[in-house]
Amino acid sequence: MRVSEPLLGGLRRPGDSGSGDSSAGAMALGFSGHKVAKRKLQESSEEPPLKLNIQFSSPERKTSKERYGPSKRGAVTDSSAKPTFNASREGRAQVKTSSLFKNNPEIPEIHRSSVKQLQEKVFTSDSFEALDLHPHLVSTLSSLFSITKMTRVQKVTIPTLLSGRDAMVQSQTGSGKTLSYGVPLIQSLQGLSPKIQRSDGPYALILVPTRELALQSFDTIQKLLKPFMWIVPGVLMGGEKKKSEKARIRKGINILISTPGRLVDHIKTTKNIHFGRVRWLILDEADRILDLGFEKDITAILNALNAECEVRQNVLLSATLSQAVVRLADISLKDPVNVSVTEEVPVASPREQGDPRPTEPPGPDSYAIPENLQQHVVVVPSKLRLVLLAAFVLDKTLYEKKQKMIVFFPSCELVEFHYMLFNNVLNTVPEAESPEPTPVATRRLNLLRLHGNMDQKERTDVFLEFSQCRNGILLCTDVAARGLDLPQVTWIVQYSAPTSPAEYIHRIGRTARIGCRGSSLLLLTPSETEYVESLAAHKISVSELKMEELLDCLMKDDRFRVKRGGSKESQEAGEQERRRRATVLQSKFEDYVHSSEEALLQAKTALQSFIRSYATYHRTLKHIFHVRRLHLGHVAKSFGLRDAPQNLVRPRPGAKKRGHRQERPDLPKKLTNKQRLAAIMRSEYSSGISPGGPKKPKRSKKSQSQKRT
Numbered sequence: 001m002r003v004s005e006p007l008l009g010g011l012r013r014p015g016d017s018g019s020g021d022s023s024a025g026a027m028a029l030g031f032s033g034h035k036v037a038k039r040k041l042q043e044s045s046e047e048p049p050l051k052l053n054i055q056f057s058s059p060e061r062k063t064s065k066e067r068y069g070p071s072k073r074g075a076v077t078d079s080s081a082k083p084t085f086n087a088s089r090e091g092r093a094q095v096k097t098s099s100l101f102k103n104n105p106e107i108p109e110i111h112r113s114s115v116k117q118l119q120e121k122v123f124t125s126d127s128f129e130a131l132d133l134h135p136h137l138v139s140t141l142s143s144l145f146s147i148t149k150m151t152r153v154q155k156v157t158i159p160t161l162l163s164g165r166d167a168m169v170q171s172q173t174g175s176g177k178t179l180s181y182g183v184p185l186i187q188s189l190q191g192l193s194p195k196i197q198r199s200d201g202p203y204a205l206i207l208v209p210t211r212e213l214a215l216q217s218f219d220t221i222q223k224l225l226k227p228f229m230w231i232v233p234g235v236l237m238g239g240e241k242k243k244s245e246k247a248r249i250r251k252g253i254n255i256l257i258s259t260p261g262r263l264v265d266h267i268k269t270t271k272n273i274h275f276g277r278v279r280w281l282i283l284d285e286a287d288r289i290l291d292l293g294f295e296k297d298i299t300a301i302l303n304a305l306n307a308e309c310e311v312r313q314n315v316l317l318s319a320t321l322s323q324a325v326v327r328l329a330d331i332s333l334k335d336p337v338n339v340s341v342t343e344e345v346p347v348a349s350p351r352e353q354g355d356p357r358p359t360e361p362p363g364p365d366s367y368a369i370p371e372n373l374q375q376h377v378v379v380v381p382s383k384l385r386l387v388l389l390a391a392f393v394l395d396k397t398l399y400e401k402k403q404k405m406i407v408f409f410p411s412c413e414l415v416e417f418h419y420m421l422f423n424n425v426l427n428t429v430p431e432a433e434s435p436e437p438t439p440v441a442t443r444r445l446n447l448l449r450l451h452g453n454m455d456q457k458e459r460t461d462v463f464l465e466f467s468q469c470r471n472g473i474l475l476c477t478d479v480a481a482r483g484l485d486l487p488q489v490t491w492i493v494q495y496s497a498p499t500s501p502a503e504y505i506h507r508i509g510r511t512a513r514i515g516c517r518g519s520s521l522l523l524l525t526p527s528e529t530e531y532v533e534s535l536a537a538h539k540i541s542v543s544e545l546k547m548e549e550l551l552d553c554l555m556k557d558d559r560f561r562v563k564r565g566g567s568k569e570s571q572e573a574g575e576q577e578r579r580r581r582a583t584v585l586q587s588k589f590e591d592y593v594h595s596s597e598e599a600l601l602q603a604k605t606a607l608q609s610f611i612r613s614y615a616t617y618h619r620t621l622k623h624i625f626h627v628r629r630l631h632l633g634h635v636a637k638s639f640g641l642r643d644a645p646q647n648l649v650r651p652r653p654g655a656k657k658r659g660h661r662q663e664r665p666d667l668p669k670k671l672t673n674k675q676r677l678a679a680i681m682r683s684e685y686s687s688g689i690s691p692g693g694p695k696k697p698k699r700s701k702k703s704q705s706q707k708r709t
């Protein structure tokens with residue numbers, strides 16, 4: 001349902017859509033056939049956008065009074081906008097916030113040409129018994145995993161690996177790649193003669209990008225090894241005391257699962273780690289491991305392996321594996337078999353069935369998407385982003401039942417901020433005077449968070465809790481984007497666009513796994529809608545949901561009803577009521593953010609971090625995501641701030657254009673752009689220790705909080 005114009009009558013012309021020429025950008029990327037038509041919401045006097053060329057000064061230790069002037073809780077501080085409700089004039093509504101629905105940019109209408117998504121058939125009717133595996137291995141699959149039939153990728157990969165070949169395996173998220181390498185690995189190791197001894201050390205190395213994935217892979221391998229107790233698996237992942245890891249290495253680990261950084265650290269500092277018997281090197285999420293962030297670690301690991309073992313089988317797996325990445329990493333594969341089940345079954349997505357146009361062959365960066373995954377996008381002006389996100393979280397996880405959601409944010413600071421805010425504002429019990437609180441309002445959101453700045457114990461606890469819970473919302477960074485098999489996740493929400501289509505695929509791939517159903521929602525601002533075309537170029541098709549419809553759910557919750565001074569008034573039109581409730585919710589957020597120095601600082605830190613993250617988009621996406629396009633005042637609103645903070649310094653007159661880099665106290669000063677990006681990505685997947693070198697003194701909490709994840 002499209003929303004009629006009058007509903008949007010309060011919206012004004014854009015203040016933040018920037019001046020970039022989107023069609024020029026589209027041509028530069030080679031897009032064709034996609035049009036973005038502008039739907040003008042309403043003409044109005046235009047608030048000039050703040051031109052940003054931001055330099056960051058470190059947060060000043062000022063009181064909120066100094067920073068924002070005397071605090072008037074609930075006062076309207078956006079001078080360009082009048083309050084939506086005027087208590088004194090109308091004598092009723094008490095909405096304490098600046099105008100949420102005014103001065104917003106026009107929302108473009110997205111027209112897309114047909115995109116034929118690639119899909120794979122996941123299941124086969126072939127059973128594992130057909131593979132001549134050890135009968136105990138087959139019975140373990142059935143008893144511990146409840147699995148008897150192979151998936152397509154398993155059917156092709158397992159015999160390939162059993163024949164001793166190297167392989168590059170690409171298949172969609174949640175299609176069973178772990179067992180594709182796990183089963184042949186265990187089958188081959190259990191059959192070795194003489195029998196493997198624990199003291200022999202590693203026969204196989206499995207490298208994964210994150211600690212949680214290391215734990216998960218370890219769990220799978222350990223289960224597979226149940227009938228073969230003489231083979232010992234072990235996980236090295238940082239966060240744990242290195243001393244105890246060294247002790248385990250000394251005793252012997254036959255299948256070693258590790259994050260690259262942690263393994264490099266042991267290679268450099270642990271005497272007893274030897275690779276003379278290694279026969280398998282498995283890189284799960286290989287494209288992630290082989291790209292920029294881990295380049296140095298992988299080189300160190302390959303050097304150590306090559307120095308001690310001559311013959312080994314190499315296996316690379318990912319849902320987004322590309323030859324280019326492998327070539328870039330210069331990993332030596334011996335005549336590898338390319339396992340890809342994707343292009344075999346190109347089918348139209350249901351909404352495009354019947355389109356007479358011919359299907360283009362899949363490009364090198366086109367990836368299959370699970371058949372039962374419904375992808376959505378919503379275009380929301382910056383000012384409304386926070387309210388919309390909150391409304392959506394409430395709708396799916398509080399007002400509906402049996403929903404489990406993951407929300408991806410671009411940095412740890414954003415995760416922390418939203419975790420704090422949602423817990424304190426959305427999990428409040430309705431006030432006593434509320435007339436008969438609705439049942440939904442008395443329930444609580446089960447909020448969890450996961451990012452790279454948390455200590456390992458907490459990370460593991462959260463990972464396990466979210467794996468096991470039936471309802472919950474995980475707020476996280478991309479630390480949870482790769483490989484994690486979290487059961488029954490029904491919704492994936494992306495607060496902002498990921499930096500690459502591959503990361504988009506992995507994020508949404510946390511739902512609709514192994515034949516299950518799931519949905520995803522990507523939030524874009526009006527100036528970012530061209531990103532939909534960028535996804536389409538990779539054969540990713542998203543359908544649009546309307547912001548107004550998503551905000552409708554606020555009607556279900558009386559906590560956001562506007563107070564009417566005791567007497568009941570007749571219901572205003574639904575659209576007005578919806579906007580009032582959204583404003584009440586925003587007002588609650590703003591009140592909370594401005595209620596303490598700590599909350600205010602956290603909001604400001606998150607805003608700063610968001611703008612930094614905006615600067616990390618690849619140059620091919622810079623025409624869509626450029627800090628100059630951000631309207632700082634509007635973005636500040638989505639952090640519950642009534643004004644743009646003062647310490648986001650505008651460029652000094654005459655300052656060199658190219659020198660305006662954000663301060664990253666956690667990164668060395670002298671870095672090239674490439675090294676800088678690599679360092680930021682590294683911190684995302686940090687193994688918890690500084691790579692290779694001796695232990696550095698702990699950084700202060702302040703500088704740690706600047707880390708991306």
Ligand SMILES: Nc1ncnc2c1ncn2[C@@H]1O[C@H](COP(=O)(O)OP(=O)(O)OP(=O)(O)O)[C@@H](O)[C@H]1O
Nearest residue numbers: 147149150151173174175176177178319483485514
């Ligand atoms: N043959 C099978 N039949 C049914 N379920 C299976 C089968 N093989 C694996 N699974 C289950 O499917 C789920 C997803 O498997 P897995 O995590 O290996 O997917 P993946 O392809 O590695 O995904 P990603 O690309 O996201 O890492 C797991 O819960 C696993 O136990």
